Amino acid sequence: MTTLVMALSALLAFSVALALWPARANPLVATISFYAGVATSELPLQVLALTVFLLASTVTLGEISVVAVILLGCSLLGGVALLGRALAARNVLESAVRAVGGTPARRPRPWASLAFRPWPRLPRGVERHGAISYGPYGKANRLDLYRRRRRPPGPAPVLVHVHGGSFRRGRRSQDARMLLYRLARRGWVTVSPDYRLLPAGEFPANADDIVEVVTWLRMHAEELDIDPERIVLVGSSAGAHLAVLSTLRGAQVRALVGLYGYYGAQRTRSDVPSDPTRYPADQAPLTLLVHGDADSFVDISGARRYAGHRRMLSGDTVALAELPGAQHGFDRFASLRFSAVCDAIEDFAHAAFSR
Known part of the structure; x- marks a missing residue:
């Protein structure tokens, strides 16, 4: 379960990063950036809810991973920034x-x-x-x-x-x-x-x-x-x-x-x-x-x-x-x-x- 939370935290942080800073180096990179970040960019309320859920899961499991907490903290700040842009x-x-x-x-x-x-x-x-x-x-x-x-x-x-x-x-x-x-x-x-x-x-x-x-x-x-x-x-x-x-x-x-x-x-x-x-x-x-x-x-x-x-x-x-x-x-x-x-x-x- 801890491994799953860690994987989801990393995936979420990656998606939030591409929503905040989309890549345009070439058509392939732009396509990956779009599909990885568009839903995150448009749905900051859901991003924030998922981040809080994963943070709570990390604490509940009792095996707090420093890396997971850092990733989720970055996602939380990123979600707030995405919400501000949407508003x-x-x-x-x-x-x-x-x-x-x-x-x-x-x-x-x-x-x-x-x-x-x-x-x-x-x-x-x-x-x-x-x-x-x-x-x-x-x-x-x-x-x-x-x-x-x-x-x-x-x-x-x-x-x-x-x-x-x-x-x-x-x-x-x-x-x-x-x-x-x-x-x-x-x-x-x-x-x-x-x-x-x-x-x-x-x-x-x-x-x-x-x-x-x-x-x-x-x-x-x-x-x-x-x-x-x-x-x-x-x-x-x-x-x-x-x-x-x-x-x-x-x-x-x-x-x-x-x-x-x-x-x-x-x-x-x-x-x-x-x-x-x-x-x-x-x-x-x-x-x-x-x-x-x-x-x-x-x-x-x-x-x-x-x-x-x-x-x-x-x-x-x-x-x-x-x-x-x-x-x-x-x-x-x-x-x-x-x-x-x-x-x-x-x-x-x-x-x-x-x-």
């Missing part, structure tokens, strides 16, 4: 919302839910309509739609979320579950589509699938009881890239959100530009970019570059929220940080709707 996200996000004319509605943090249910689950009051076809490319052109069982009166606003996966993997049930479920529970219709992946989905095919999703929603607005003038498009990682490009290629949406997005060029044989900065952005929708400054997969410099491009052309229609200590993939969890991101997206959407 700091709300102020950063509220400043970004104000930068585009929004008024943050500071909501109470759901401490109990975040502590005991860190994995998003479909609420009882929300129904899922799965595998709806929106285009001609079979399984690659299907979407899931979520809405409240007791529908509020009037056409609902819509949030479309585009998953990530480096353009070659991923699925519609993968990212941002907390966001999709929360807004559906509050009366929105939320949509999560698949799209063509590489090699069949070589640009511009992948971005055009997202245009097709938005077009399909607008065409079926009456039967879906949605408001086609209140569509918010959100993308994670590669999905953020596709969300941006789809708005530049004809997707008519009111607002755009990029989560830990890639904003460079895709590898493609097409002559169509795949770098968002190659397009005039003065007609792009109101945009919120959210990126972690500890992202070991997609460096925050790309988000800063795209935000700077937009500011030069369209002034105050873009805001960048740089989240302290956030890794890639922070929307996989029902965490303190992502709860604040969900709040900010809702406030940002209302700012866009009021313009």
Whole structure:
């Protein structure tokens, strides 16, 4: 038992260290750093609880290991630092919302839910309509739609979320579950589509699938009881890239959100530009970019570059929220940080709707 506590203490300390100081030396090291540290980075409450449990176990066993105590002490201090970074996200996000004319509605943090249910689950009051076809490319052109069982009166606003996966993997049930479920529970219709992946989905095919999703929603607005003038498009990682490009290629949406997005060029044989900065952005929708400054997969410099491009052309229609200590993939969890991101997206959407 002492050996087990020692092993868990070492593993926890290693994970906390990579959450605090992610490694980016090369793609392999960055991948190891991400998978070893992302859950720890997003779940500091659970890290602190596990550290206290292991400390108590060490004392209870009566064979106190100096090395284990040192490791757990470092994990405890690291967990406090991670909690501080997670709590700091709300102020950063509220400043970004104000930068585009929004008024943050500071909501109470759901401490109990975040502590005991860190994995998003479909609420009882929300129904899922799965595998709806929106285009001609079979399984690659299907979407899931979520809405409240007791529908509020009037056409609902819509949030479309585009998953990530480096353009070659991923699925519609993968990212941002907390966001999709929360807004559906509050009366929105939320949509999560698949799209063509590489090699069949070589640009511009992948971005055009997202245009097709938005077009399909607008065409079926009456039967879906949605408001086609209140569509918010959100993308994670590669999905953020596709969300941006789809708005530049004809997707008519009111607002755009990029989560830990890639904003460079895709590898493609097409002559169509795949770098968002190659397009005039003065007609792009109101945009919120959210990126972690500890992202070991997609460096925050790309988000800063795209935000700077937009500011030069369209002034105050873009805001960048740089989240302290956030890794890639922070929307996989029902965490303190992502709860604040969900709040900010809702406030940002209302700012866009009021313009």
